Amino acid sequence: MDIVDIINRDPKDVAKFLMHEFGIGANIDGKRLIIERKLTQEQISQKIQEYLETYVFCYECNAPPDTEIQKIGRTSVLVCKACGAQHPH
Numbered sequence: 001m002d003i004v005d006i007i008n009r010d011p012k013d014v015a016k017f018l019m020h021e022f023g024i025g026a027n028i029d030g031k032r033l034i035i036e037r038k039l040t041q042e043q044i045s046q047k048i049q050e051y052l053e054t055y056v057f058c059y060e061c062n063a064p065p066d067t068e069i070q071k072i073g074r075t076s077v078l079v080c081k082a083c084g085a086q087h088p089h
């Protein structure tokens, strides 16, 4: 899954998200995501898009991979390195 490189996220996080959303098992093999069920490319793309909107894109400036998830106390916060915006989850 090249998408994981592009968005600069741990493949495990993306896998966890997809597993939760689809209620399926998935494994990481190197950089490939192995999903234990047949899903269409469309289904996966749609979920990845949701993931991006929720966990990657900055809500303020829409900067894509210039964000990172930081743990502040017990909260995960999406921090934008481009504009400095912070969005708790």
Ligand SMILES: [Zn+2]
Pocket (backbone or CB within 6 Å): 058, 059, 060, 061, 062, 063, 080, 081, 082, 083, 084, 085
């Ligand atoms: Zn921003």
